[in-house]
Amino acid sequence: MSGRNDRSVLVSVLLAAILVVAALAWLGFQRVGGTPDTAAETSDEVAVEGAPLEVAGSASVPPADPTNLTYQRVADPNRTIAKDAAGRTVAVFTDGARSVRLSGPVRRFAEPKFTTATVTTDAWIRLAPQEWKAGEEKAAWYKPWITAALADKAPDALAVAMQYVQGAPEQKDAKGVRFAGDADFGPFSETDPDGRAENSDFFDYLGIQYQFSDGGRSQPQADRNGDLDCSGFVRIVYGYRLGYPVRSQNTAGAGLPRRAFAMSQFGPGVAIAADKGTQVRDFNRMQNGDLVFFNLDPSDGTQADHSGIYLGVDDAGHHRFLSSRSKANGPTFGDFGGPAILDGGGHFATKFRTVRRL
Template identity: 45%
Template sequence: MKHIRAAVLLTTLVTSGAAVVHLAQAEDVPTRARDNGAVVAIAQARQSSTNYSFVRLDGPARTAVLDEHARLVAMFTDGARTTVLSGPSRTFADPQRTSALVTTSNWVRLAPQAWKSGAEKESWFRPWLEQALGDRSPDILAVATQYVASAHYADAADYNDFLGISNRGVKPRKDRFGDVDSAGFVRLVYGYRMGYPIGDNGLPRTPPEMPKAPLGAAIADNAVGQPQTRYLAQPGDLLLFSTDGNKGTVDHVGIYLGVDDAGQQRFIASRGTPNGPSFGDSSGRSVLDDDGPYAAGLWGIRRL
């Protein structure tokens, strides 16, 4: 009965978007993301003796991990490495572009391999979960928000242009130093910083290529005009947009953060206005639940 109640609760949380993300000042993220060693040590000691239970959920197929008090501590989606973990609450802000704050106790990390039903029985799972639950280094959400107000937008600028480094034989362009477009930003965060594959079997170079690439789990496809699709997003998901009115072409990509302090679903992306990575309100609000171009143009969701 406990597991049935937990499953109902989890389904409600995920489908309603009630898993709230708390955001911090971008320049302060590394400091806020750290806990002192004593806190981490206590957490790890507690986790090592935890009797976890596992609940299978549908839409998409995934496994919820509960502790002995039936509290949700992790969510794994079949076919994806992206894992949402429970941790201390944080706050991220983009004060130059919006007054909105996103507050979350969700921490998003990459598991060493794609999830599948029953993977909790494999040898890698328990050590990785316990380490990840105690890890306070910057996660995917913290890394993404570190570039708010510290990077600029330029069309066709990849992460190697932003960093000024060569990438697989491709030299950076001096006139693009410090610049990154929407796909380049995703590749910077997930690929360069977090180690997700880039290229033929990973994150492609442009938004139009992303629906065709073997990227984790396809949570939704070709969903323009279907507003209910937004309820499927969880923190860390890639959001694919078709903003030019052509429903068959993906032309923009962002990373879903969670629900802001006004109750709206907010994402971060690099775009021309406001000139770089932002979850602000310039040139269209960065939300999935208004009447703006991004809410109307949500094409699909990928969970890496």
């Protein structure tokens, strides 16, 4: 009898294991809107999904001395470049923008579930307390800020953006609010051509009410908890996480408006590439962290209807961006539903229209 019992136990264990595997497969199936993964197999390149890997040896470069920097003015766009005693670029400040490109330890960004491409860069994107203008390095706020920014090891805009891709670990604040972790695009929708409904803002993801800089107040939708559409993704990264003001409406004024078209047309910051109704092909003026805009559906007009964050040049020389998409069901710089590259003749590249720097 003991042998039969042992076999029964073994069969039960095997059946339980099969059920667990099936459940995990179903969850993965749901994350991409009902379509199995077709990209590269998961690699060991990053220990935690969404976390950039610091490239070995990059931290050995001595940090810049913020008290011994020189400043150079350059044009197109108008900006100030800070260099250290060795002539290395330490920071780039763009007139009319708060986002600053700092040089730091080299990091490699990877999302192996959706692409074999990786982006390796020394760029760290942080927000200055106010928009830059010529001579601002002499202002009282500047030296304390640059000193702290160069020493700051907290996640920057690029690292924060990666905290919402598939598999990114959940993080909660002291009040128990989940502020980071794998985000979906939106709930299932029978009317949306891609199967997922948009209109999920950052406060929906968070599940909290929010007081906006223009006086509006949010009310999160329960069925959108953990969801971010394309502009909601931009707003949670630069707004809620990094502190850039956000607006409740699609109106001009201080702060990021709600929709992609409003951000691109009259949003804050400075236009790096104007919308001429044609594909943007000049990437020389762009820098990591810029907002990129697309007109994916020309049938509803010429205005932008999709937004993302420029990540950088990948290992194949292509310009990669992060955005939250319906087909991929959430933020990604992968190739599911079209390569997330700005150059060439792909789905997003041909509809790439304008660039702004916050």
